[in-house]
Amino acid sequence: MSIDIENINKIMNSINNELKIFLTNDMSLNILKIKNIPEYIPKEHFATIKLSRDISLVISLNIDNSLFEVLFNNFFEGHILEDDKEELIAALPDEIINIVVGLAIKGFPKKYRDLELGLPLKLQQNQILEILNKNTSLSYKIVTNSGNLVYSIIYKV
Numbered sequence: 068m069s070i071d072i073e074n075i076n077k078i079m080n081s082i083n084n085e086l087k088i089f090l091t092n093d094m095s096l097n098i099l100k101i102k103n104i105p106e107y108i109p110k111e112h113f114a115t116i117k118l119s120r121d122i123s124l125v126i127s128l129n130i131d132n133s134l135f136e137v138l139f140n141n142f143f144e145g146h147i148l149e150d151d152k153e154e155l156i157a158a159l160p161d162e163i164i165n166i167v168v169g170l171a172i173k174g175f176p177k178k179y180r181d182l183e184l185g186l187p188l189k190l191q192q193n194q195i196l197e198i199l200n201k202n203t204s205l206s207y208k209i210v211t212n213s214g215n216l217v218y219s220i221i222y223k224v
Contacts, residue, residue: 077175079220081173082126083207094137096134099210101208103205103206113195114128114161114165116161116165116184116187118183119183123223125220126220127195127219128219129218130214134213134214135160139155164187165187169184172184203222204222205219
């Protein structure tokens with residue numbers, strides 16, 4: 068089964084709404100701008116998760132260093148041991164994408180609400196770029212008062 072751009076836009080809107088709630092309510096950040104961007108290239112702190120059943124969608128999230136630092140401090144509120152910090156830095160993008168996409172499913176078009184949310188994928192940057200090159204994607208950038216976040220939905224037409 069293929070998916071049309073109208074449903075992709077509805078799915079992206081649902082993810083966008085959950086990201087806005089997460090950033091403003093949970094992380095106390097101000098969103099300055101949300102804009103469509105022509106290309107997604109994961110660079111810093113990124114996570115990727117797959118939704119599947121009759122179709123397959125990959126959602127990818129990239130957080131720049133300045134925003135990541137704020138999210139990390141807000142998320143863990145300074146209650147971490149130095150020995151655990153490296154592991155938590157690696158895990159935070161996965162945790163964020165899991166929370167946001169998991170909550171966003173309720174806002175998906177009805178026929179896509181039964182998509183199964185996989186575990187975050189452990190991909191390298193070159194693997195995500197390969198997936199992007201073989202598929203179609205739609206990407207947005209959220210500009211906050213503390214840095215930027217880019218998210219993308221990757222799908223087959």
